[in-house]
Amino acid sequence: MRIVHLLVTFLLFLQFTSCSTTNSGLRLPASVKTTSTELSCKEVSTNFIQVDSANTELANISGLKYLTQKFSEIKHIDKSNLVAILLRYRLVTQNNGKRVVDIPLSKLKAIHPINRGASLEKTKARAASLAQYTSKEGIPDVITTDIQEATIKSRMLMRAVKTDDGNYIVFDGNGRLFALREFAEQEKLANIPISIELYDIEYSKIKHLIEIRRKHLYETGEDVTDAKKILYKSHISDTELSDMIEELSSQRKKYSALNRFMAKSEDAKAMKSLANELDVKVRQLQNVKLWREFGYGPAYKQGITEEQIDLMVNKKVPLGMNLEQFKQMKAELLQALNAEKVENGNFIVDGTSTTFYSNNPTKSLGKAFTVKGMLKSDIDFKVFSPAMAQRMREANYKWNSHEEYFKSRWMESEFAALKEFNQKWSKILGRKVTVIGVDKEIVETDQYGDFIVNLSGQ
Numbered sequence: 213m214r215i216v217h218l219l220v221t222f223l224l225f226l227q228f229t230s231c232s233t234t235n236s237g238l239r240l241p242a243s244v245k246t247t248s249t250e251l252s253c254k255e256v257s258t259n260f261i262q263v264d265s266a267n268t269e270l271a272n273i274s275g276l277k278y279l280t281q282k283f284s285e286i287k288h289i290d291k292s293n294l295v296a297i298l299l300r301y302r303l304v305t306q307n308n309g310k311r312v313v314d315i316p317l318s319k320l321k322a323i324h325p326i327n328r329g330a331s332l333e334k335t336k337a338r339a340a341s342l343a344q345y346t347s348k349e350g351i352p353d354v355i356t357t358d359i360q361e362a363t364i365k366s367r368m369l370m371r372a373v374k375t376d377d378g379n380y381i382v383f384d385g386n387g388r389l390f391a392l393r394e395f396a397e398q399e400k401l402a403n404i405p406i407s408i409e410l411y412d413i414e415y416s417k418i419k420h421l422i423e424i425r426r427k428h429l430y431e432t433g434e435d436v437t438d439a440k441k442i443l444y445k446s447h448i449s450d451t452e453l454s455d456m457i458e459e460l461s462s463q464r465k466k467y468s469a470l471n472r473f474m475a476k477s478e479d480a481k482a483m484k485s486l487a488n489e490l491d492v493k494v495r496q497l498q499n500v501k502l503w504r505e506f507g508y509g510p511a512y513k514q515g516i517t518e519e520q521i522d523l524m525v526n527k528k529v530p531l532g533m534n535l536e537q538f539k540q541m542k543a544e545l546l547q548a549l550n551a552e553k554v555e556n557g558n559f560i561v562d563g564t565s566t567t568f569y570s571n572n573p574t575k576s577l578g579k580a581f582t583v584k585g586m587l588k589s590d591i592d593f594k595v596f597s598p599a600m601a602q603r604m605r606e607a608n609y610k611w612n613s614h615e616e617y618f619k620s621r622w623m624e625s626e627f628a629a630l631k632e633f634n635q636k637w638s639k640i641l642g643r644k645v646t647v648i649g650v651d652k653e654i655v656e657t658d659q660y661g662d663f664i665v666n667l668s669g670q
Contacts, residue, residue: 299421303373303383308412312369314354314405317396319379320372323425325432326390338364338391343398354405355392364388369409373422376415377518380408381422416512423509430507437518439525443503450504457497464490491573498577499569511568514583521568527661530565531581532591533641541637542665545593545647548629549600549667557597558654559647560664564589588643594650595623597667601651618649 326335341363346352352359357369370385382389385408396402430436436446445453467487502510511521516531523529529538538561545559564570564581572579581589594617601618609622624631630647637645657664 295421295424299383299418299425302418302421303371303411303413306413306417310371310409310411312357312407313410314407315372315380315410316403317392317406318402320370320389320392320406320408321375321379321381321435322386322389322429323381323383323422324386325429325434326387327432331387335387335391335394338388339394339398342391342395346395346399351399351401351404354407356407360388360407364391369407371409371411373411373413373415373418375422376419380410381426382408383422383425420509420512423507423512424505427505427507431504437522439522440503440507442525443500445500448500453497453500457494457501460490460494460497464494488573492571495571495573495577499567499571502569502578510580514581516568516581516583524566524568527566527663530561530591530663531568532565532583532589532643537640538662544637545633546665546667548627548633549595551629552627554595554597554600554603554627555667556599556653557595557667558657558664559593559595559597559667560654560660561591562594563592565591566663590644590646591637591641593645593647595647595667596650596652596654598651598653600649604649616650620646620648623647623649 326332342355345359345363360369366385366388368384370382370388372380372382374380392406396404426435430440430444433446436444440446448456464487467483467490508516508518508521520529520531523535524531529535533541549555549559564579568581570579583589604618604622604626607626609618609626611617611619620634624634624647634645634647654660654664657666
C-alpha cells in the first residue's frame with residue numbers, strides 16, 4: 213500500500229504550480245516543518261514522501277479526507293485506479309461548492325457498471341427495499357434524502373456533476389443508481405426526481421477523465437452512440453480484435469519475407485505493397501483498441517467536442533474546421549485543380565483530421581490530431597488522378613519506392629494554383645494545409661462520404 217500512497221502523492225503534487233503557503237491557500241502536511249512562507253515543490257515533496265504515515269497526512273490536508281478513505285479499496289494499482297483517484301481528487305478539491313438538488317432519474321448517468329456478484333445482490337436488495345417502502349407509503353413525488361436514508365442508505369447522498377449536454381454523471385453512488393433504475397423500471401417511473409448532491413465544477417476540467425472512467429460502462433452497451441459503435445467496432449469482441457491483430461501481423465511478416473526471394477522487381481514490389489497494406493490494417497485495429505481503452509478522453513483533452521467527433525466519424529466534416537469552411541475548401545480546391553487542367557479522378561481529405569488517431573504505421577502508436585500548442589496537426593488532401601500523375605512524371609518528379617506519392621512541395625512547384633490554395637487556407641485555419649498526388653483513381657467512392665470530391669464536378 214505504501215507504493216499506492218507514494219504514487220497518489222506524486223499525482224496530487226503535480227496539480228500545484230507552486231508550493232507557496234502564501235498563495236496557494238493550502239495547509240501543508242504536518243510532517244513538513246518550516247518557518248518560511250515559501251517552499252520549493254521539491255522540498256515539500258521530499259519531506260512528505262519520507263514519512264511513513266502518508267495516508268494520515270493526506271487525510272489532514274483540507275478536502276482530501278474522503279479520498280484517502282478510498283485507499284483501502286484499491287488492491288492493485290493500475291491505469292483505471294489512477295484515473296479514478298485523479299478524478300476524485302479534482303472533484304473534491306476543485307469544486308466551487310455543492311448543493312442538494314432534485315434531478316429526474318432518466319438524466320442520471322452511471323460512471324461504471326455494476327456487474328459483480330455481491331454488488332448485484334446489494335442492488336437487488338436495495339430495489340426491493342424501495343418497493344417495500346412505496347407499497348406502504350405510496351409513490352412519492354421525489355425520492356428525497358429521508359426516503360433514501362430509509363431504503364438505500366449509504367454514508368452520503370449520491371454525488372454527481374452536470375455534463376455539457378445537460379445530463380448528470382453520478383461519480384459516487386452507482387450501486388444506488390442501479391437500484392433506483394431497477395425499482396423505477398418495475399414501477400414505470402423513469403423520470404421520478406431523485407435528490408442528489410450536485411458538485412459545481414467546470415466540466416471541461418474533468419471531462420476527459422470521466423470519459424476514460426466510463427470505459428467499462430461502454431463495454432456493456434450503455435450510452436454508446438452510433439459513432440462510438442463505429443469507432444469501437446462494437447460487433448467485434450476484445451478477444452477477436454486481438455486475434456485479428458496477431459493474425460494480420462503474422463501474415464505481414466510472411467509477405468515481407470517473400471519479398472526478399474522475388475527475382476522480378478515487379479513481384480517484389482507487389483509483395484512489399486501487400487505488406488504495407490497489412491501494416492495499415494494492423495494500425496487501424498490497434499487504434500480501435502485505443503478508442504476502447506480511452507474513449508473520447510484524449511480528444512476531449514484537445515478541446516474536441518463529441519459533435520465534432522460525430523461529424524468526423526460520419527464523414528461530414530474533418531477535425532480542425534467547421535462545416536462552412538470545409539465546403540468552401542472543397543469548392544476552392546476543385547476550382548484550383550480544374551484551373552490547372554486536372555479534371556479527371558478524385559481528391560479526398562486524408563490523415564488524422566479524418567480519423568483522430570493516425571493510421572500511418574510509420575508513426576508512433578497513439579499519434580493523434582492536435583488542436584492545441586505550436587505543433588498543430590496538418591490538414592491533408594490527396595489527389596487521385598492518373599492524368600495528373602502523368603504530368604508530374606513528364607516534369608521529372610519521381611517518388612521513392614517507399615513513399616508512392618507526389619509530395620506537396622512538388623505539387624506546388626508544378627501547379628501554382630495549389631500553392632495559393634495551401635497558403636490561403638493554412639493562414640485561415642492556423643495550421644498547415646497540404647495537397648499531395650497519387651497515381652490512382654478511387655473506385656469505391658461511397659466509403660468516403662463528404663470527404664471525397666469528383667474532379668469532373670459530378
